[in-house]
Amino acid sequence: MADRAALEELVRLQGEHVRGLKQQKASAEQIEEEVAKLLKLKAQLGPDDTKHKFVLKTPKGTRDYSPRQMAVREKVFDVIIRCFKRHGAEVIDTPVFELKETLTGKYGEDSKLIYDLKDQGGELLSLRYDLTVPFARYLAMNKLTNIKRYHIAKDFDIAGQFDPMIPDAECLKIMCEILSSLQIGDFLVKVNDRRILDGMFAVCGVPDAKFRTICSSVDKLDKVPWEEVKNEMVGEKGLAPEVADRIGDYVQQHGGVSLVEQLLQDPKLSQNKQAVEGLTDLKLLFEYLTLFGINDKISFDLSLARGLDYYTGVIYEAVLLQTPAQAGEEPLGVGSVAAGGRYDGLVGMFDPKGRKVPCVGLSIGVERIFSIVEQRLEALEEKVRTTETQVLVASAQKKLLEERLKLVSELWDAGIKAELLYKKNPKLLNQLQYCEEAGIPLVAIIGEQELKDGVIKLRSVASREEVDVRREDLVEEIRRRTAQAPCAC
């Protein structure tokens, strides 16, 4: 019907309009209004009686992990978790959704990005947006005052009242250890402090009410040149040009501990209590980072702002460096791979008595790292094995299925990773080919004559060399061979 087609077209256009608004980060009210219009239109369409084509895909913005990608992921997680454990962290887990109220009011402008669950008559729920707010909830619920924990090979946090900057320094040390072990290239960790930012805005003359929004403009300096940021602050956010210029003088600076010293002498900044607090802590932090041997990887960067609202002190972000096109140029940061900071007020929001539990933590950008590692492996043309199988149990002649089943079972019972083809009478060539494709290093070949002699032929897939091994010695021999040459995956 023409009416229906017209309505469907309206729905499609409105849907695109909504998507556009979300991309432009329009105001929450505006988006809500347009979504309501969209839902009304959809309701008019009524129940869809026509059998629509079944769309075979994952939801927008999500993806499956193929076995190859899982292998890469496992390697990366292994490096990360080993580091967390080396620093004495415990692990916790929390549900994938929280009560909607738990997440309300914690994320500022990002709240509109939260996935809500449909109201199905029970509690109102939302999918967790990060692992930090659930962690704060966990601390408050269990009345914990200190814990050092990691969560899913991604997040690491230290909660508790301790002597200043030692845990903060450990977080940075962990970030550097992980990024170095992953061998994804040179990196830099930018460090700043919320108090320095706020102090700086105050002395430049930014009105209190505009702090957060100016902050998010400054945050764009890693992607966009100063002129553009200045235009946004003056043109869109109504900042006086002189104020913007004063901000510009500060935020374009970055350096080491000498910059901290310099700013402590700055006539305006040194009058601001907050800024001085932040600078003093940063100075102490740099001392500890030097003792930890990582100060050459750290840059005090006044343009680092970080989006989330719950940070109260030091903040940091690690970026990978692209080797510069010309000598003498500074390396370009190409996207953040890890970040974090101190958030002292979050747990207090959950605790019934408002008891504060200071926290500092970091989050590893695992998705970005997976892509980078995958690309690197592809570039090196390194084969990534998707299984860990060590031996294929094969037969050279027909009617040997029973023998294969017995042997593979013995190998499994001895803890050896083994497979067999699900065919009664497979051809030897096919079995060997299977090994080559899957990267299985050894084949245990059962043959009629060998059975009579009480031996199994053990063949190395790579060298094609075969030896006869006595049945009772096979497990030992396989163990010996696989221990010497650990899987090259």
Added chain:
Amino acid sequence: MPQLGLLPKRAWAAIFRQLLRPPRCACPQAVRCHSQAAESVLTSQLKSHQETPNFVIKTPKGTRDFSPEQMVVREKILDVVVSCFKRHGAKGLDTPAFELKEMLSENYGENSGLIYDLKDQGGELLSLRYDLTIPFARYLAMNKLKKMKRYHVGKVWRRESPTVAQGRYREFCQCDFDIAGQFDPMIPDAECLKIISEILSGLRLENFLIKVNDRRIIDGMFAVCGVPESKFRAICSSVDKLDKMSWTDVRHEMVAKRGLTPEVADRIGDYVQCRGGASLVEQMFQDPRLSQNQQALEGLRDLKLLFEYLTLFGIAEKTVGESVRVTETQVFVATPQKNFLRERLKLIAELWDAGIKAEMQYKNNPKLLSQLHYCEHTGIPLVVIIGEQELKDGIVKLRSVASREEVHVKRKDIVIEIQKRLSES
């Protein structure tokens, strides 16, 4: 066979108690800000909970957090499971937590009421995955795969009425192993049973029985007993209750609720109360009625083959106390003196750089006694003690927490000495 650590029965009982601990709740009444920084963060954008006086801090109904102790147990269990899957050559797979709503609602029939939907926020209609099987089927179809042996460990979500005491949750972890593809009969099936057996043994749950049957035998049996075809599924679910209810009760349900005649019910009873191994399969082959039914015969033949393979797999017929440590820290860096923070920081960095798991207290001037207590409490085996006098002589003390013995080690040799000790233990 990989074993699950060295835990005697009572330690296991203690651990399971931990796992079943109910979630806690707390009710905040007011929120106070204490520092200028927290104030500026809280006042500008964030709402305080003074606006919602009835806010209860808890996890959603039917879900729970896992404490570090519970995670240790969970990780050990998953390790046994996943290493078994890998040992059998399965590939790992992962899929998103949510799927397109139509993907799920079309496939679960009467269970679709139990699916968690995401709110319609103007985009695609989505639902949280209900199991790992539909996503697997979708993956195979999307990637046009005809064969795959895969495992998938992940959480799934179901809006069931949660009875926490019975271990039923709305969010729980599934460990799936599936073999997709056309192969010679019963070999993959036998491998699945072998895997179940290896995992249960690996978890030290050795007193188990695997019950096996076949849909075709069940349907054939119903047919020869005289069950009307339309009642097949209903009678099936009654028979399924035999592991919890007595035959008399089940029979009663079939006659009174499902409308079966008593004679038909009795005939079913003659069959379903049978239990046995390969010999029972033989017996059924000889059964005058069942042997006339094509379906049943097919099922029986496959079961016979299965039992042969299971025999070859060896499954046809089924401490030393150690407390549960929640961290793997190997060395603690301590000092009895004031103002030795820098020395501790330098030393611990050397240990970390050498790959050694180490911790220290986040205090400028900690007391030695509390540091040693901490080690005993958390099970850390070694302590390096940095003291003033020893440092002047270029020496630190290495102490075994268990034996309390201390030796002097040259500062420059401490990393090597610790590595030696750790590899010996």
